[in-house]
Amino acid sequence: MAPRALQPAQEEYADRLRRLCRFELDEHPEDKSNSPLEREADLVRKRTETFPLRICLDSRGVAWSSERWAKELELWRREQPNVALVIGSADGLHPELVRQSSTVSLGPITLPHSLARVVLLEQLYRAHTLVLGHPYHSGH
Numbered sequence: 001m002a003p004r005a006l007q008p009a010q011e012e013y014a015d016r017l018r019r020l021c022r023f024e025l026d027e028h029p030e031d032k033s034n035s036p037l038e039r040e041a042d043l044v045r046k047r048t049e050t051f052p053l054r055i056c057l058d059s060r061g062v063a064w065s066s067e068r069w070a071k072e073l074e075l076w077r078r079e080q081p082n083v084a085l086v087i088g089s090a091d092g093l094h095p096e097l098v099r100q101s102s103t104v105s106l107g108p109i110t111l112p113h114s115l116a117r118v119v120l121l122e123q124l125y126r127a128h129t130l131v132l133g134h135p136y137h138s139g140h
């Protein structure tokens with residue numbers, strides 16, 4: 001769950017995305033067990049097993065520009081419309097899950113996962129508006 005201050009932004013971009021595409025936000029509480037990253041990885045694998053593409057957000061991945069997000073979105077819409085984008089807990093993602101997935105970075109900075117979620121949702125919305133020719137994106 002996003003902190004109270006970020007909740008309106010998360011809801012706003014999620015609502016905007018739902019008007020443009022089939023969109024689901026699947027969020028689960030942090031695991032406090034002895035091996036939380038393994039359990040989280042198992043849960044992510046299970047929840048994304050029917051998705052042809054799983055992308056983990058990882059700081060070691062390649063950072064995409066807004067235009068690159070739009071280019072990838074066009075490709076997904078044509079070839080594999082069901083894409084799972086995964087943001088890990090505050091401890092990151094299990095290394096094996098990351099190795100088994102494509103990766104992308106939101107940049108070289110460290111973001112709390114709740115803020116990363118808002119940034120990701122905004123970039124997905126921006127990508128849709130670029131693909132649709134909507135004036136939301138004006139360059140920089």
